[in-house]
Amino acid sequence: xxxxxxxxxxxxxxxxxxxxxxxxxxxxxxxxxxxxxxxxxxxxxxxxxxxxxxxxxxxxxxxxxxxxxxxxxxxxxxxxxxxxxxxxxxxxxxxxxxxxxxxxxxxxxxxxxxxxxxxxxxxxxxxxxxxxxxxxxxxxxxxxxxxxxxxxxxxxxx
Numbered sequence: 011x012x013x014x015x016x017x018x019x020x021x022x023x024x025x026x027x028x029x030x031x032x033x034x035x036x037x038x039x040x041x042x043x044x045x046x047x048x049x050x051x052x053x054x055x056x057x058x059x060x061x062x063x064x065x066x067x068x069x070x071x072x073x074x075x076x077x078x079x080x081x082x083x084x085x086x087x088x089x090x091x092x093x094x095x096x097x098x099x100x101x102x103x104x105x106x107x108x109x110x111x112x113x114x115x116x117x118x119x120x121x122x123x124x125x126x127x128x129x130x131x132x133x134x135x136x137x138x139x140x141x142x143x144x145x146x147x148x149x150x151x152x153x154x155x156x157x158x159x160x161x162x163x164x165x166x167x168x
């Protein structure tokens with residue numbers, strides 16, 4: 011990452027505030043964890059339902075709700091994650107675990123977009139048949155989101 015970009019990100023008022031305040035960083039970090047919890051707490055049950063678990067629960071009832079809850083969690087996690095990144099962008103970008111997390115996050119988001127744009131997903135969430143491509147996306151989603159979680163925890167240990 012270019013030194014000018016690193017300085018620009020680190021000089022952002024939000025980054026300076028996190029570095030200067032004794033309470034701001036823990037609050038934003040806790041909000042990041044809340045976003046992750048909401049994301050995973052919604053996306054994993056939805057993916058498991060798409061994979062054939064919990065068949066007694068109607069997908070047309072829980073699917074839209076869990077999708078929206080996961081989207082809110084993802085938005086919160088990404089926004090607060092970028093804010094936390096701004097505190098030490100050079101250090102984070104130099105960390106291989108962070109780069110893995112960022113790459114896996116992009117793949118997980120691309121997978122979700124592809125899933126939601128597919129006709130088979132709309133049919134499944136509407137109460138119809140859950141097609142093979144929907145199940146493949148769901149399985150990939152489970153693997154990717156858990157990998158993002160592990161890579162995120164790995165950052166502090168590299």
